[in-house]
Amino acid sequence: MMQHLIASDMSASGGECRPGCGACCIAPSITSSIPGMPDGKPAGVRCANLDADNLCQLFGDPRRPTVCRRFDYDPALCGDDRDQAIARLAEWEAATGQ
Numbered sequence: 441m442m443q444h445l446i447a448s449d450m451s452a453s454g455g456e457c458r459p460g461c462g463a464c465c466i467a468p469s470i471t472s473s474i475p476g477m478p479d480g481k482p483a484g485v486r487c488a489n490l491d492a493d494n495l496c497q498l499f500g501d502p503r504r505p506t507v508c509r510r511f512d513y514d515p516a517l518c519g520d521d522r523d524q525a526i527a528r529l530a531e532w533e534a535a536t537g538q
């Protein structure tokens with residue numbers, strides 16, 4: 441799933457990530473190992489490193505997974521608010537089957 445996000449064209453994305461959203465740390469599955477989640481995580485499950493304010497506790501930390509460091513804001517998926525992002529990312533996850 442995240443690989444598909446990374447492969448999408450971010451060059452014309454515009455906009456920027458909403459701090460405290462965290463939708464991309466919940467809705468998609470992650471297959472690589474994450475600190476605290478050695479087998480990655482299934483879709484719809486909060487990452488163990490997402491704090492109560494929906495901020496990544498590993499931001500700027502070398503242990504932050506590569507897949508996360510490479511993920512970037514994409515208006516087509518991030519939408520206008522967090523609920524939209526959760527819904528769109530869940531749809532994308534279901535569509536790609538990953």
Ligand code: SF4
Nearest residue numbers: 457458461462464518
């Ligand atoms: S879903 Fe988009 S807006 Fe929300 S935290 Fe992730 S990159 Fe930022």
Ligand code: SF4
Nearest residue numbers: 465487489490496508
């Ligand atoms: S490690 Fe951080 S950026 Fe990656 S899914 Fe978890 S909370 Fe999100």
